[in-house]
Amino acid sequence: MTALYLKAVHIIFVVTWFAGMFYMPRLFVYIIEAHSKQEPEKTILIRQLNMMASRLWFAITWPSAIITLCMGASLLINTPSWLEYGFMHIKLTLVFLLYLYHLSLHRIFRQLQRGIVNYTSQQMRFWNEVSTLFLIAIVFIIVLKDALSMLWGLLGLFAIIILITLGIKIYKKNRK
Known part of the structure; x- marks a missing residue:
């Protein structure tokens, strides 16, 4: 039962952490664009x-990232057998890259x-999508576990990257 509570809290804080990482680069876009405004609008x-x-x-x-890490570590301590699975090593590698x-x-x-x-602001729009790629990759690995073919997973991620890139370019073109 403890593992279920740990997992529930872990998932809750993963969601809030990602919410912050989804919105933060968007705020960066607005801050960068604000630097090109005229005073007093720029300062305000x-x-x-x-x-x-x-x-x-x-x-x-930050608090969500820390609690996510603590709950994830607690889950691994509570169920160390998860570390025997290859998918968990891939997930932990992606989580490490997510913290970077x-x-x-x-x-x-x-x-x-x-x-x-x-x-x-264009570079930040692309950087904003990195957390989306991590989320997609980690969720698919955890849900599909060893059933996920690495080839199909990589092809799927590349397809998503292409779609996101096209979406950003179309948005930029239509924005002007």
Whole structure:
């Protein structure tokens, strides 16, 4: 029964963590675009967006990432036999890469909070989709486990990347 409670809490905080990682790069897009506005709009927008980003990052995203990690580790401690399965090694590798992505968002967040803009809004729109790819890959691996062919999984991810890229390009074209 303990494992079920741990799993439930783990899933809840995975959802809130992803919510933060889905919205954070979107806020980065708005902050970057606000830097090209004229005063006083520029200052007002940047101040408001930075406050929104800070609250999201420190009140939701970081705590959710930490609780997700703790609950995931607790699940593995409670059921160490999961580590015998190949799909779990793939999932844990993807989760490790997801935490690196999270840290990259933290670095970008810190830069933007200091007024340093190193990326275009278009680059942030692409970076925004990385968490979507992680979510899709991790969910399919956990649900399908060993039934998932690596070839089909990779082909599916490439197809999704192409669709996302096309969607962003179409949006950019229609936005202008």
